[in-house]
Amino acid sequence: MFKWHCNSYIYTNNFLYYIQIIMKLVDYLSQQFNISKRLAKKYIKEKKVLIDGKFAKENLEITNIENHHISLNIDIKKIEYNLDEFIISNYENVIFLYKPPFMHTERHKLEDSLTISDIVSEHFKEYKLISRLDFETDGVIAAIKDGYKPENVLKKYLAVVIGNFPEDTIVFNKIVYKKRKKVKVLEEIDLEHLSNIKVINSDKNYSLLEITIFKATRHQIRAHLSFLGFPILGDTLYGDKQYKRLMLSCIYTKIDNFEAHSPKKENFIKEYQNLISV
Secondary structure: OEEEEOOEEEEOOOOOOHHHHHHHHHHHHHHHHOOOHHHHHHHHHOOOEEEOOEEOOOOOOOOOHHHOOEEEOOOOOOOOOOHHHOEEEEOOOEEEEEEOOOOOOOOOOOOOOOOHHHHHHHHOOOEEEOOOOOOOOEEEEEEEEOOOOOOOEEEEEEEEEEOOOOOOEEEOEEEEOOOOOOOEEEEEEOOOOOEEEEEEEEEOOEEEEEEEEOOOOOOHHHHHHHHOOOOEOOOOOOOOOOOOOOOEEEEEEEEOOEEEEOOOHHHHHHHHHHHHHO
16 A cells, blocks of 8 residues: 655565565566666665664565554655746647756655756657756757657767867767766767867856757767867866866757747857856
8 A cells, every 4th residue: 555644655565575575576566656666775774664664775575564563754845836937839639848947857755956857857748848947048949749750869069178179060970878977989880979169259267058869878069069079168088178068058959840949048159258258
């Protein structure tokens, strides 16, 4: 039985051994709250799982589990927001939203603040996100209706990089990643995930670039620019210069015949102009 109780999640099931309880909790929490099994296991290790009011221990064996009370205690923040601040355009099959910087696309933890996936789940239950933006990246993000299969996707980004970028170029280098934060760029060619880079302006050791991609892979733009020797300003993972945010913004997305422009594009450009005016 699962029920809400005092800002905590209560779940009870029948298993003989504690390791079986752990696996069941992990599976259940992952499915019920759309979180990773890794996070569910983390909650257990962080002593947020209790058995009969006591912190669960990994080596504990329990019989007659139906006679015990198992709980996962998580404080959930009350989320209030104005939907109009996030919706860019709403078509029959595609919804375009604006994601501000310092906001997760998807919920990483149950305690997280508002995410774009929360908005889609609450107001557009027949839709699902088909892309994501990094925490500090802002811009256009799309959700498509169940059953709709896009044929063509195009995205344009603005990025401020460190250094005077010499000329327009296209990067074809393959990107690989394992279970780690940082990806690796190889000399091997990958025509499927290319980054078409156009120089908008270059001055005082900072360049404003427009990057077009058709099919993205993890950290593609960040990794490709760093590979070329021009890391994005504020990207401490692929560069080393601190800034108030990662200077990357998705300014335009087109899915088949549906398209949307970021309402904050000019703000991003102004930030670059302020940077080089100093």
